[in-house]
Structure formats: C-alpha cells, structure tokens
Amino acid sequence: MKSTTITISGKTRKELLRVAGVLQQRRGKKVDYEDVIQYLLQKGGRDEKLLRSAVLHTGWTSEEIRDALNKGRAEDRRGEEELERRYT
C-alpha cells in the first residue's frame, strides 16, 4: 500500500498516542498510527441502524407537524414582538 506523510500538531499526536494506548490494551498487541486512525475513522463513521432508530412512527401527518411548528413559532413570535416593543 502506498503511504504518505501528514503533518499534525503536537497536541493531536499526544491524543493519538493516548487512543493508541487504549487500543493496544484492548487488542493485546502493538498498534501503529495507521491502526489508530482507521479505528477513529470507523468510530466516527455513519451508523445507519442508529439513524433508523431515530424514527418514532408517531402517526403524525405532515399537516399536524406543520401545525405543531406553527403553534410553537407563534409562541416565540409573541416573545420577540414584546422584546422589540420594549427595546426599539
């Protein structure tokens, strides 16, 4: 595999070494920067199962959602108008 050089700050290097220590302990073998970055990239990746678990199937219709939003924003607007009246 072709490799390349990247520049990172001393602080980031320290953090990578900290993660490397944890990873090394967990895996029971020596790890290098490649392993640490691969691990972090995987960890920071997208989790489709988690995304789908956010759906609650509330039985709401789009119209009901629009009404709920409009009601909330009307409450906010009253507060904003009161502030503007008082200070402008």
Next chain:
Amino acid sequence: MSVAIPEGSVALDSSVLIELIGGTEKGAAVLEALSSRRSTSHVSWVNIMETEYIVCRKVGHDKARESVKALAESGFLMIDDNPLVHQTAANIKCQRSISIVDCYTFAVAEVTSSVPVFASEDAEIVREMKKRPFHLAPLFLS
C-alpha cells in the same frame, strides 16, 4: 413518495427533521435520501432544539431525547457549531421578517454553501423571497 433532496450539500430545517422522526411518508423519503449518502446534510443546534421540543410535545421528553440523540449521533448530520452561524443568523433576522429558527436554517446554508431545505412551503419565507431573494434559494419538499 419521491423527495428530491439535491445531491451535494444541504441545510435541513427542523421541519424536515421532524418529518423524519415522525415517520411520515415524506420523512421516510428523507430517510432514504439520507441513508443513500447522496448528500451532506448540515443542521444547527437551534434546529435540533426545535425538533426535540416539538417531538417532546407529542411523545414526551424521554422518547424525544432518545430519538434526537440517535439522529445526532448517527453521523448522517453535520451539526454546525461555528460562531459564524450565530452571527449570520442574527444578520438575517435583522433584515428579514422570518422566525429565528428559519434564520438558522438559512445561516447554516450560507456558512456551508448548502441548499436550505424545508418540508413544506412557508408563507413568511415566500413573502420575504418576493421582497428580495435569499442568497441561496430554499427548496420546499412539497
């Protein structure tokens, strides 16, 4: 239902997130568009907050928290925490008669050069567009 979320970078309004969480037909289409990874979706914490309180009013705090947490941690949304987003939102609110939360949707769009996406047409936004177009034209899903 076919929801035409553009490829590239989009800024999602709370209305889109609530449709997704609510499991509506439109929300299911947004979910598929997100999971197909055709676009990078940006949101602000203010839009996340609005989503959570609206969902909370429907299903209660615990379920709303759990759902929004899953959405935020799924990695499919880039939540913009840049001070520039707040400054841009304030500038938009100063000039436009639209809700603060909508200002955040437009601010995230401006800062990330994204298309602002709303679940449905909003009278306030349309009125403002007629007065003067926004830097980035909003997309209404219906």
